[in-house]
Amino acid sequence: MTVKHFSLEYNRADGKDTYSPGDAVSGKVTVVTSKEIKVQCLLVKAKGKSKVTWCEQDGEIPVVRSNKRNYFYFEHIILQDKNKGDGSEIIGPGRNVYPFSFDIPNNDMPSTYKGKWGEITYSLRARLTQSIWLVHKTKTKFPFQTKSEFPFASRSEMILIGLKEQQYATRISFGSGKVTINVTSEKLGLEQGEAMQVFLEVLNESARPVTPKFFLCEKQTFVAPTGRTVHTNDILFGMGDPVPPASRQVLTKVLSIPPGLPPTFYNCCMMKLEYQIKITLDAPLMKDPEVKLPLVILHGSHKPHQRKKERSTRFKKLTG
Incomplete structure (x- = not known):
């Protein structure tokens, strides 16, 4: 493999352990190659979502119940060829580091949570596409905490x-x-x-x-x-x-x-x-x-x- 290392990291949010609405999520994508390569696209995605899934019996028939919701979705394109699929972008040999940054919407969103049959997650994903047959992917989750002091009732x-x-x-x-x-x-x-x-x-x-x-x-x-x-x-x-x-x-x-x-x-x-x-x-x-x-x-x-x-x-x- 020409690509020896492909990783995604995020920085701490102004010294805090968690991110909150309105914060900027910054980090870097690191690509280590053994020689010069041509790429079609290098991008980072940020997503906040909640999802529930469970199975129950309806008589003798198993039924899957599910639901999901996206709170936000962003794409940050770091490299992209001029004509889709022509591989005109170049990554040089050795270690290459690409910074990125997103602003989390300043909306009321629930904190990170994982339950028995559902979870609330906030994640980053990076994808390096060399060709339709050669795609490198990596992902990581970042902790998120709601700004609402009382996320269960009004502030009365x-x-x-x-x-x-x-x-x-x-x-x-x-x-x-x-x-x-x-x-x-x-x-x-x-x-x-x-x-x-x-x-x-x-x-x-x-x-x-x-x-x-x-x-x-x-x-x-x-x-x-x-x-x-x-x-x-x-x-x-x-x-x-x-x-x-x-x-x-x-x-x-x-x-x-x-x-x-x-x-x-x-x-x-x-x-x-x-x-x-x-x-x-x-x-x-x-x-x-x-x-x-x-x-x-x-x-x-x-x-x-x-x-x-x-x-x-x-x-x-x-x-x-």
Whole structure:
């Protein structure tokens, strides 16, 4: 092969780890050849798109559901022959470097994301065409982050206040006796890597011990013109101490959001990502009662968060 090396690289966006709407994406294409070659075209493409695909059964027939959308598409021609196909452009022997630059549209577009049956990607592709039979291709993806501070709702004052308000939920279950769960979380919105206290009160009036478990519930929704599907995943945060029969337990649990967890988003027409906090009671011979609280995960500020101390568990024997 005359072309020994063909690569595509992009530069960091003004020292940032990700690109955003309105940023310029710059980089270089490197071509290393063993001798002089003639080329028809050398170009770079930039694309932002979302795509969903899944398969489901319609009776006995498997059906593929899919959808896609392009957010932008650009072509930057570095070299092109004067008459299409005549190979009049020349690349000299050795290492040849060609810079390029694109401006990302300043529109509301969702951040890079990869889910169970769909993904949002922003990519660069380079193509070197020597002839109809000899084409070299390379590609790379670059990270993109939306500029929308809250890509799930309006910027109204009610939403901003609501993210900081406490959340409450109660559940009463009957099996071998009544079990009541009261749960309070500090607020609705948390940044990536941030910690939050969850307050739990369990009134166990049953004849058996129950053990609280804390989960982070992830819900991915994918939409196509002919249907929709949902993928859920529960991440175990931790467990509390067993609550003996005929007793009351008050517990404070500190839950830390993993720094790499993708933020909540709704600003994509074919997929969305939501979260909840779920608390269950592992109870023998009883359908495990559970409580769910809404949770919105925001882009992290990249500042270290202090981990809050957990309060001690307190037990109180119920009197008849």
